[in-house]
Amino acid sequence: MTFALRYLREHLNFVLAQLVFVCIFGAVFALYHLSLAAVLYPAGLCLLAGGAFGGGSLYKAYQRHKKLVSMAGRESLTMGELFPEDAGILEKDYQQIIRKLCGEMQATEERLTASYKEMVDYFTVWVHQIKTPIASMRLNLAESDLGLSQRLKSDLLHIEQYVEMVLTYFKTDADSTDYVFRAVSLDKIIRENIRRFRGDFIIRKLGLSYVPMEETVISDEKWLSFVIGQILSNALKYTYEGSVSIFLERGRILCIRDTGIGIAPEDIPRIFEKGYTGGNGRRDKRASGLGLYLVRQMAERLNLGIAVKSEVEKGTTVEIDISQILQKC
Numbered sequence: 355m356t357f358a359l360r361y362l363r364e365h366l367n368f369v370l371a372q373l374v375f376v377c378i379f380g381a382v383f384a385l386y387h388l389s390l391a392a393v394l395y396p397a398g399l400c401l402l403a404g405g406a407f408g409g410g411s412l413y414k415a416y417q418r419h420k421k422l423v424s425m426a427g428r429e430s431l432t433m434g435e436l437f438p439e440d441a442g443i444l445e446k447d448y449q450q451i452i453r454k455l456c457g458e459m460q461a462t463e464e465r466l467t468a469s470y471k472e473m474v475d476y477f478t479v480w481v482h483q484i485k486t487p488i489a490s491m492r493l494n495l496a497e498s499d500l501g502l503s504q505r506l507k508s509d510l511l512h513i514e515q516y517v518e519m520v521l522t523y524f525k526t527d528a529d530s531t532d533y534v535f536r537a538v539s540l541d542k543i544i545r546e547n548i549r550r551f552r553g554d555f556i557i558r559k560l561g562l563s564y565v566p567m568e569e570t571v572i573s574d575e576k577w578l579s580f581v582i583g584q585i586l587s588n589a590l591k592y593t594y595e596g597s598v599s600i601f602l603e604r605g606r607i608l609c610i611r612d613t614g615i616g617i618a619p620e621d622i623p624r625i626f627e628k629g630y631t632g633g634n635g636r637r638d639k640r641a642s643g644l645g646l647y648l649v650r651q652m653a654e655r656l657n658l659g660i661a662v663k664s665e666v667e668k669g670t671t672v673e674i675d676i677s678q679i680l681q682k683c
């Protein structure tokens with residue numbers, strides 16, 4: 355009924371025109387003193403014929419309306435089924451314009467997709483190429499225990515992190531990535547990350563509290579290590595004295611706690627947004643706002659929950675819920 359009323363409203367001028375014509379005929383017949391029945395009879399026939407034609411037109415319009423509504427509810431459309439047939443002249447003109455716009459939009463999308471793929475390919479090659487001189491530098495520094503060498507090793511580790519973040523950033527937008535889910539020792543992943551960052555612990559003179567874990571998880575080892583490593587890196591980055599603690603709470607929450615500068619309450623809801631650095635980022639000009647964004651993206655793909663608790667000047671605790679990936683005994 356709603357569609358019929360809308361249709362009648364849109365075609366109200368035709369109904370009014372017919373009534374005006376009947377009035378004109380009635381007025382002319384009255385001027386010439388002719389019988390009123392001579393006007394009413396043909397007027398009634400015209401109304402019946404007009405109703406029949408109008409009803410047919412209404413039915414066709416309703417069928418086209420249903421098809422358009424059905425098409426609008428689909429996730430994707432092809433150009434061949436873009437419009438129902440039997441359109442009027444003006445509608446056909448509109449269809450031609452829309453088809454032209456869709457063609458231009460598709461061509462633009464194809465160009466952007468090709469350009470994006472080329473950029474991803476370039477950075478993928480760049481990441482793998484730059485790993486070679488990084489590995490060479492690490493080998494050259496491996497045999498030296500000087501303080502400067504320790505600092506250079508730490509800086510080199512952060513360069514590796516940033517290089518890996520570039521590749522991870524592009525992978526988060528890809529339809530599929532190199533995920534390999536299997537049983538992984540949680541203790542092994544954490545220990546490897548602790549060894550990676552041991553230089554930062556030594557340089558900053560920070561304590562480490564860690565109790566070995568026996569839990570096994572079903573996950574992708576590489577990307578789970580990325581999540582844990584990025585959080586541990588942030589803990590070290592913003593902790594200038596004190597310690598970092600890694601422990602399991604309630605048997606399912608992996609906690610990484612530091613005694614660093616903390617996060618302001620107003621920043622906590624936004625720290626996982628892309629590019630958001632907050633107060634800490636404004637202090638550290640090197641902050642990109644991508645680290646925790648990538649952590650959240652990867653956590654979602656690995657079926658991990660993640661939450662942050664923090665107090666300014668007291669420290670931060672990042673909680674990783676691993677309950678969904680724990681291997682059941």
